Amino acid sequence: MPEELSVDAPAGDPAEDESTFRKQPVSFVRRSGRMSDAQERAWTELAPFYAFDVPRDVASTSVHPQARLVPSEVYGREAPLTVEIGSGQGHAIVSAAAAHPHNDYLAVEVFRAGLARTMLDADRAGAKNLRLVEANAPEVLETLLPEGAASEVWVFFPDPWHKARHNKRRLVKEGFGEIAGRALRDGGLLRLATDWEDYALQMREVLDADPFFERAFEGSDDPEQDWAPRFEGRVMTAFERKGLNTGRAIRDLTYRRVAR
Numbered sequence: 125m126p127e128e129l130s131v132d133a134p135a136g137d138p139a140e141d142e143s144t145f146r147k148q149p150v151s152f153v154r155r156s157g158r159m160s161d162a163q164e165r166a167w168t169e170l171a172p173f174y175a176f177d178v179p180r181d182v183a184s185t186s187v188h189p190q191a192r193l194v195p196s197e198v199y200g201r202e203a204p205l206t207v208e209i210g211s212g213q214g215h216a217i218v219s220a221a222a223a224h225p226h227n228d229y230l231a232v233e234v235f236r237a238g239l240a241r242t243m244l245d246a247d248r249a250g251a252k253n254l255r256l257v258e259a260n261a262p263e264v265l266e267t268l269l270p271e272g273a274a275s276e277v278w279v280f281f282p283d284p285w286h287k288a289r290h291n292k293r294r295l296v297k298e299g300f301g302e303i304a305g306r307a308l309r310d311g312g313l314l315r316l317a318t319d320w321e322d323y324a325l326q327m328r329e330v331l332d333a334d335p336f337f338e339r340a341f342e343g344s345d346d347p348e349q350d351w352a353p354r355f356e357g358r359v360m361t362a363f364e365r366k367g368l369n370t371g372r373a374i375r376d377l378t379y380r381r382v383a384r
């Protein structure tokens with residue numbers, strides 16, 4: 125969602141979103157978010173290089189179950205791959221891609237204007253090791269990526285869906301470990317951050333209990349302090365700033381994919 129429009133939880137009526145025809149409710153409400161001329165140009169000029177053309181299934185952000193993104197073909201080399209899901213405007217992933225040219229990066233997002241902004245910034249930064257996928261992230265982890273393709277999966281400030289009746293739309297819930305664990309190589313890292321305490325608690329509870337993952341942080345006997353240190357590769361985004369400005373603490377978590 126565009127920072128200039130809102131950094132709050134998604135608005136809109138979930139009944140009208142793209143859940144239709146899917147087995148699971150999706151974690152987003154698609155908004156049009158008017159694109160600027162520069163963003164429109166980004167689609168025309170930059171998408172042929174940056175955006176992976178996803179074969180669709182039932183909805184416009186779905187992934188056809190037979191579609192595959194083979195990293196060595198897309199990036200033209202073998203390199204550690206980091207996948208950010210819900211990359212927003214792309215600040216974290218463009219900054220990482222520019223700083224680490226020997227690694228590859230994949231931004232997964234359903235918000236078109238955010239993807240356009242990501243391409244423009246990547247182009248400006250000369251980052252050729254980044255690609256974008258406009259699709260529902262769980263489907264990318266579940267089928268689009270080959271098993272074990274990712275070295276890291278990042279989930280920073282996912283939409284909190286904080287009303288109890290919307291909690292089921294959260295991205296990180298029971299079952300998420302299995303799909304993230306499928307996409308990650310053995311020993312690969314799942315990094316998360318949120319400014320919503322009850323979502324942080326849910327993430328920790330779900331992933332502590334997940335057989336695909338073990339903690340990759342020391343933690344503390346004090347449940348209040350039992351979090352990972354801030355990931356140094358995570359740049360400040362409007363969502364983190366908004367959380368801090370409204371007095372919410374930021375909580376990081378890091379989990380390691382156990383050996384298959």
Ligand SMILES: C[S@@+](CC[C@H](N)C(=O)[O-])C[C@H]1O[C@@H](n2cnc3c(N)ncnc32)[C@H](O)[C@@H]1O
Pocket residue numbers: 125150151152209210211212213232233234235238259260261262279280281282283295361362363364
């Ligand atoms: C609160 S924003 C955070 C963006 C970014 N990570 C940051 O920290 O600035 C959450 C983003 O996740 C995206 N999103 C939510 N569910 C998604 C899904 N199932 N697949 C892909 N993107 C999703 C939304 O479109 C939104 O841009």
